[in-house]
Amino acid sequence: MELFRKEDKMSSLIGANYNLLPVINRFGIRLGFKEKSIDEVCTENKIHTDFFLAIVNTYTDEGYFPEAELLSFSPLLIIEYLKNTHRYYIEYVLPKIERLLNKVIESCTEDCSSLKMINSFYQKYKAELLIHLNLEDEKVFPYIINLYKEKTLNSDGSSIEVLENEHTNVEVKLSDLKNLIIRHLSPNYEDNTMNEFLTALFQFENDLNDHARIEDHILIVQVMEFEKELGK
């Protein structure tokens, strides 16, 4: 996989990785690029090109970690982007996954108690995920916004490290959910329906991993640097 550069065509970006479709939407970019380059489309949409590239490259290559000089954009831009992502999860992805799961359950004709357990497990997972997203929306992001506005450290000693607890718990549950279905559930359901549900889970897992990388590799790094400067 090559890193995307600003002179590449916007259309080639989607050709190389269609998982970026919802990502560009979150920037407010819509299809129909003609022959325009990434830079041209970003400029038209008033998007910081370096920021856009940092995000799409982080999405495309797991090992990618933008260098300090590429992180010249404001963390407020990232927060705006992350909030959009949260909205996309809550308003679109989770309801879709739930709809598909309900279809799977409806397709079960006998001995459906195990599937019901899977459903309760999913509900538990969803509840935890929502708590996590909420915490970021209501505590972590406002903390950062305030930090950059006031340019002073909180007197109570709170810092980004303390606030941003790890994503691992929710990640573990999603992986457990997949393994329970793939390895341990007896197949009392309609196959195509289940495949659709699982595909949606895999996609969501990918998206969440990339999302977490953007938080950990870009946002948190920037904020920690800034806190260090303020502490001097």
Next chain:
Amino acid sequence: MKENVFIIHRSEIIRKGLSLILQDYFKMEITQLNSTKDLNSFTGITNSSIILILEAQTEVNSKAVDLLKKNNDVYLVGFYNDDQVLEQNDSVDYQLNQFSSSMQIQKLIQIIRQAGAKKKNGNSDNGELTVREKEVIRLIAVGLANKEIAEKLFISIHTVISHRKNITEKLGIKSISGLTVYAIMNNLLDIQDINPEELI
């Protein structure tokens, strides 16, 4: 261990061609970079075996390579444009040139893989849970902590932890509520034994 393969070369023809060939062998995406400078953006990788195929006689970017070496096994492969340069070269671990035959390429990959495999030791059981492990799952599911499980089964906490590790490896399930669902699905436990509100 995860594998990351990089091809760093100024020539797009070589980058694309080489990664097309190597993709067959590695069965994975290969990251293509134009210059060793871009490697700075990948120094966050950890716990991987990293194979760097570099255009020979260019700057290696030792800063990034050293950072990568801290948390990974790194193998440097020099890529040569012709076959006359085969004098001892200390800056790379292996050599490859543009006239290498497919046998030579395959051999090189094997050597790199074997070097990486030495550190692993395979877990060779059939994935079936033992009676003891099933007991441990049952106790986890009813909500006992490691210490309580140890007391109940007359084993050390250390043994409980090692059972849990094996269970997770065999089943692919790590969370307590996931294990509870597994226990109920496999009749290790009756749904009446737990408080569904709390554990599920």
